Amino acid sequence: MKIAAIEVIEAVVPFDDGGSGIGITPGRWDSLEFVLVRVETDTGLIGWGECFAYSCRAAVATAARTMVAPLLEGRELPATPEPLNLELQKRLHIFGRYGIAMFAISGFDIALWDIAAQAQGKPLHALLGPQVRNEVSAYASLVRYGDPALVKKYCSDAKALGYRFVKLHEIEPAVMRAAREACGPEIGISVDVNCAWSPDVARERIPVLQEIDAMWIEEPVFPPEDIFNQAAINREFPVGAGENACTRYEFARMIDAGAVRFAQPSVIKVGGITEFVGVCAYAAAKGVAVMPHTPYFGPGYFATLHLLAGLRGEPLFEHLYIRPAADIALGGTPLPVQGTVPIPSSPGVGFAPDPAVLARFRLNA
Structure with a gap:
């Protein structure tokens, strides 16, 4: 079985989140940027992948088209994509091991795993190991509102929808306390500050995190690779x-330094399914829990659900709590119902784009 055709597709789908859209990304964040990878084989199978593209869509799409695709065109496919992933990493390492190049590799890796699973007539998770769950608990990943009243509203809304866990992206204590007030004691809360704090501020905020009984503090300091200060906070x-980490090797550095209790690989950033699996294996060997990062709505969303099917412990699925203008997935994305999401069971990853939605929001025809 060989690769017969490759297409890289860009799309932008607006969304509403009830907030200002300011605070997390460099500019106003009010749309989902997609770089989708379509790989077709000479046997007619079509695999779909997704590259991380928020605020970097054009650069990632260019990398996918001009750096990765030429290395794969016409290639014979192995039973599973690990050898090709390793080859891509070796051949492209001079352009940077982390960031844009790895985002592009991630998308192709997901598409090739999709093909591998379809070729065997099995859902992706069946190729990765034993399935330990048919559904997974999700948490409502709220955007940064910076407003106690808005945080109370959306925490209350999520609770009413059956979510048992909520993640905040707030940096101010008053807003965090408002969230706990709205959630009550029974809802699990985590806090992601997206590297907004210095080490000193992070330490000063620990009493507030304890006060609201937070499950974890996510990316507490800048830069994210400052594992020395991160480890010091992790001890408290x-x-x-x-x-923001790519490949199993960067995660190994973090884990070996004692810098995390929850490793959070993102399948469309880390190097795809191949590297995600490597991270999980290393984390399991070291007794570190895996809590995937996945605020996405394309193949990365579906792939993460498959990866969660076999994860030991009590992992949670991150569901970005927004309202996209349309669902890009043909047949619909499996969304949380009463706080749980079903694991897809159809062959492959289970994603294909809705042609009408893609035609509406596609940028490169």
Whole structure:
């Protein structure tokens, strides 16, 4: 079985979150940027992948088209994509091991795993190991509102929808306390500050995190690779991190330094399914929990659900609490109902784009 055609597709889908859209990304964040990878084989199978593209869509799409695709065109496919992933990493390492190049590799890796699973007539998770769950608990990942009243509203809304866990992206104590007030004592809360604090401020905030009974503090300091200070904070309060890390090797450094209790690989950033699996294996060997990062709505969303099917412990699925203008997935994205999401069971990853939605929001025809 060989690769017969490759297409890289860009799309932008607006969303509403009830907030200002300011605070997390460099500019106003009010749309989902997609770089989708379509790989077709000479046997007619079509695999879909997704590259991380928020605020970097054009650069990632260019990398996918001009750096990765030429290395794969016409290639014979192995039973599973690990050898090709390793080859891509070796051939492209001079352009940077982390960031844009790895985002592009991630998308192709997901598409190739999709093909591998379809070729065997099995859902992706069946190729990765034993399935330990058919559904997974989700948490409502709220955007940064910076407003106690808005945080109370959306925490209350999430609770009413059956979510048992909520993640805040707030940096001010008053807003965090408002969230706990709205959630009550029974809802689990985690806090992601997206590297907004200095080490000193992070330490000063630990009493507030304890007061609201937070499950973990995510990416507490800048820069995210400052594992020395992150480890110091982790000794005092549980730290989750890894959405900005690529490959199992960067996670190994973090884990070996004692810098995380919750490793958070992102399948469309870390190097795809291949590297995600490597991270999980290393974390399991070291007794570190995996709590995936996945505020996405394309193949990365579906792939993460498959990866969660076999994860030991009590992992949670991150569901970005927004309202997209349309669902890009043909047949619909499996959304949380009463706080749980079903694991897809159809062959492959289970994603294909809705042609009408893609035609509406696609940028490169």
